[in-house]
Amino acid sequence: MxxxxxxxxxxxxxxxxxxxxxxxxxxxxxxxxxxxxxxxxxxxxxxxxxxxxxxxxxxxxxxxxxxxxxxxxxxxxxxxxxxxxxxxxxxxxxxxxxxxxxxxxxxxxxxxxxxxxxxxxxxxxxxxxxxxxxxxxxxxxxxxxxxxxxxxxxxxxxxxxxxxxxxxxxxxxxxxxxxxxxxxxxxxxxxxxxxxxxxxxxxxxxxxxxxxxxxxxxxxxxxxxxxxxxxIEIHGNLEALMKELFFAIRKKTNCDRVALAFINGDNEITAETFYSNYSNLYLAPGHSEPMKNTSLGEYTHSGELRYIPDLEEYSDKKLEKTGFPVSESTRLILKEGIKSSLTIPFFVNDRCVGFLFISSRSKNSFDGISIKHAKHIFTIIKSRIYLEYIIQDIIARISQSFVTLMDKKDNETSSHIKRVSHYSAIIGRAVARKSDVLTPKDIREIYSYAPLHDIGKIGIPDSILLKPGSLTKDQFEIMNTHVTIGEEVIEAISQNISSYFPIPVLATAIDIIRGHHEKYDGSGYPRGLKGKEIPIAGRIVAIADVFDALTSKRPYKEAYSIEESLEIMTKKMTGHFDSDLLESFKDSIEDVKMIYEKYQEN
Missing domain, CATH: 1.10.287 (Helix Hairpins)
Known part of the structure; x- marks a missing residue:
């Protein structure tokens, strides 16, 4: 009964x-x-x-x-x-x-x-x-x-x-x-x-x-x-969500750290945010490495959680068995004193988009009951993470749709758009390694919204936009209005979105459009902004856009080499760019070459 x-x-x-x-x-x-x-x-x-x-x-x-x-x-x-x-x-x-x-x-x-x-x-x-x-x-x-x-x-x-x-x-x-x-x-x-x-x-x-x-x-x-x-109302703030999640899981388990990582379009996993009860941090937000260098690949397909009761023993056994050390992220987490770890994959539309990591500074910290509690808590709260992720993903997809639209109207190719996005992300990651000016979310948004930098060209007459020869002074003035047109388009979209979500999802896109034709010495357009008055996202995309223009063949010029292009930007375009960002770009030259080779014009 x-x-x-x-x-x-x-x-x-x-x-x-x-x-x-x-x-x-x-x-x-x-x-x-x-x-x-x-x-x-x-x-x-x-x-x-x-x-x-x-x-x-x-x-x-x-x-x-x-x-x-x-x-x-x-x-x-x-x-x-x-x-x-x-x-x-x-x-x-x-x-x-x-x-x-x-x-x-x-x-x-x-x-x-x-x-x-x-x-x-x-x-x-x-x-x-x-x-x-x-x-x-x-x-x-x-x-x-x-x-x-x-x-x-x-x-x-x-x-x-x-x-x-x-x-x-x-x-x-x-x-x-x-x-x-x-x-x-x-x-x-x-x-x-x-x-x-x-x-x-x-x-x-x-x-x-x-x-x-x-x-x-x-x-x-x-x-x-x-x-x-x-x-919980997160309003686009995953850091606040991690804090709430940490204390909820802490009540049921012996955890000392919770962290969230996303998988990007290049199949790299990037540490997004975390919360812990200790301060000696080594695995910082923004750390990124290829999925193939980790042991997480199988869990993106199976959807099963992974529990490692003794991380040190796991590390030693892997080295002994395969001859290869554990991933860099595992090495860093061991350096923080983490002894055991629980990993939960999460999916959007049957696609694994990231992982939640629950870690402890004690061995064998999680038993069957505590694992069940942790999984249950994550099941409840993951819809908030989904919402944040889906909003970002849908805006990124819409930006790609705009790029497709522009591809029909402008001479710029999809390969150019991809290279500019990747170059911008390379600069962002290099900056993040040196300071905390940019968060992983900032870098992800710069990568996603860089394709929108010239969206305002949709409002420029074809006779000017597609003119094979040089433009007259009046035509140049019309062409330069593409910045303000782009701002108006994205701001209108942003206002419509904000009526549904109190999340500034397009702020970075507006910064990119507004700042990518400004110059560090104040000689750019449309507002003549100078130095740090130019949003950092705009300063970054300006470098990526000009570099790709120099290294690409055009009807009116041959392509410069990577080395020649960097020399032109450094010596012949003095005052155009933020020198610190340009140095970060030059320091990442090997990553730049990989993107240059990968996305060559057909």
Missing amino acids: HMDTGKTAEKGSISIRTITDRLFFLLIVTILITLITVILFTSWIYYISSIENQYNSSITAINSLISSLYTAQQQQDSDEIDQNYKQIMDIIRDSPEILKRDLSPHDEILNNTDPETQYDLYLDQIRISIGILRKNHSQIQNVYKKGFPYFVVSILFLMVVMLLNLLKWKERQNQFFNEIQDGLQHVREVQLFNRNESFHNNHSYIEESQAFISEVSKILENLIMDRSLQN
Whole structure:
């Protein structure tokens, strides 16, 4: 009887938790779909706005030239008629491609034709061309006008679904804890009543009841802890989360250190953050090494946790068995005095993205019960880590989508984008080895958002962006506006995201866009920032971008060697770069060469 009841209760509890997990997953999916919808539509609006601005300026200029053309016709000036016609057709040819569909303007100059006939023929061609521009412009406006209400309705619908999911999820979560807590409290009251009733009759029953009440108290304590862990608000701060996690695990195990590490796109594992009750630190955040140099690879597939009861013995046996020492991270953790270690992999969409390390300065610190407790606590809190990771990952993927979009519009290749990202990360890691200016999260964001440095070029006319020759002064001024355009695009996206999450996920991206054309001596653009006024992310990407431009072949130049490029940046571009960052880049020349060779142009 009792066993059947227990099974029924367990089954009901699992059902509630399953529903809660599904609701949480649905909530995350809804949020991500909403974010992607907002981001894509924001980009579309900026694209339409740039076309609108170019169209209006073109029509204004054409109208002015038509007046000049009419004046030339009145004066019977054939040369002036030809010149005005050529200028008008140049403006039409420089219009955005989407406005020039079905347009094949004739721009031949009519010789030996009287000015009146010449004027009429030119005017007919201009009217046809402008008519096509106006027709295509009207079609774009109609698409925008029809699409905007659908977008608004879609966003409102997604927000309503998201709100309902959030409320339902919290309701189920509270229901789960309240039902169990109320039930256990009721059992406790019944046992206390029975103890008082039989105090003089059955001492063994009293002892049994006290033991049961003790177990109930432990369960209640665990439930309260579980609930407090689920209510942690990290706001993008994994360091604060590690502190909460450490003390929660410390109550159940003899741990002295908890740490989190992520696996990056190059299959390297990087120490992200940690919390410990001692200060002699050797394995610091930012330490990175290839997964192949560690023994963690098999756990990325199996998903099983790893327990090493005696780390020193494990190290000696590995050296004896394989002839190779343990990984550098294991050597450093041994130097901190760690004797035993528990490693828990965690997954996103069936892909291992990192590990939680729970370590102790005593041997054999974790038994079956403590391991079970640690795994249970991590299971509860990992959704917070997932959320942080997923937000960063989705923004990184969106940045790659922007890069794909720019690849269709600009001459810069995907290989250039990859090299700039990797070079930037190399500089970031070199800086982190010398000081604590950059955290692992900063380096990861610089790597992820470096591809966005020229995203503002989406608003630059194709006639300027794709011009094979040198630009005029006016065209240079237009080209330079890509920085402020990029800032506006990313800031708009950031504001939309901040309405859902109080996490500044795009702050580093804005710093990169804002600062990558500034120069250390203040001679850059758009604001003429100087020295440390330029965000460090912008200073880093500026070095990576210029270095890759120098070492890459262009239609107007051959590629310089790595050594020649560094010499140019050091001696011929004095004042352009932060000298400390440039030295860090030069100190990492072997890593730079590896990236240069790996991502050569096809």
